[in-house]
Amino acid sequence: MFIGTPLITEEQIQKKVKELAYKISLDYANKDLVVIGILKGSFMFFSDLIRYIQTPLKVDFIIASSYIKDKSSGEVKIYYFPKEEIQGKDILLVDDIIDTGFSLKTIREKILSMNPSSLKICVFLDKTERRIVDVPVDYIGFKIPNKFVVGYGLDYQEMFRNLPYITVFKKEIK
Ligand code: 5GP
Numbered sequence: 335m336f337i338g339t340p341l342i343t344e345e346q347i348q349k350k351v352k353e354l355a356y357k358i359s360l361d362y363a364n365k366d367l368v369v370i371g372i373l374k375g376s377f378m379f380f381s382d383l384i385r386y387i388q389t390p391l392k393v394d395f396i397i398a399s400s401y402i403k404d405k406s407s408g409e410v411k412i413y414y415f416p417k418e419e420i421q422g423k424d425i426l427l428v429d430d431i432i433d434t435g436f437s438l439k440t441i442r443e444k445i446l447s448m449n450p451s452s453l454k455i456c457v458f459l460d461k462t463e464r465r466i467v468d469v470p471v472d473y474i475g476f477k478i479p480n481k482f483v484v485g486y487g488l489d490y491q492e493m494f495r496n497l498p499y500i501t502v503f504k505k506e507i508k
């Protein structure tokens with residue numbers, strides 16, 4: 335089993351998740367909140383986050399994957415999309431990481447076309463240096479340097495999602 339030195343430890347993660355959930359709880363008091371997690375990467379962050387949010391909410395998911403076609407365009411494939419509960423609702427999209435921005439831009443526009451009452455985005459990690467398209471992000475866990483990371487839901491070839499911390503992936507110590 336690959337064990338890297340944490341870039342972000344389990345303790346730092348849990349502290350940050352509680353802070354984000356606290357802010358979200360205040361912002362969404364008396365709202366019609368639906369938290370939508372983008373799978374698979376957000377599953378661990380999502381489940382930790384929602385258990386600390388103290389305002390009533392519903393949950394749903396989007397299953398999507400993306401790949402970069404060239405430097406200026408990304409292809410986002412959507413396998414599952416919520417069928418109801420978007421129009422008139424206060425939607426909070428939750429993702430593991432924002433990198434180029436293509437995935438969240440595409441998903442954000444699709445949700446907006448369904449007339450939610452409001453739409454905000456929460457990401458666990460932000461790799462700002464790599465951004466190609468602009469996406470407004472309302473809640474950010476950690477800003478990280480331009481390194482490929484795994485753990486806490488994020489994978490390398492579907493592995494390492496179960497690590498409770500974030501580490502930089504290095505092929506040679508796999
Ligand atoms: P985007 O480039 O569209 O902003 O991000 C697309 C997806 O690429 C993310 O949701 C995530 O699944 C994946 N990704 C981007 N950077 C990393 C990284 O450092 N590690 C891992 N495991 N996945 C990443």
Ligand code: MG
Nearest residue numbers: 375429430431
């Ligand atoms: Mg993702």
Ligand code: MG
Nearest residue numbers: 375488489490
């Ligand atoms: Mg992945």
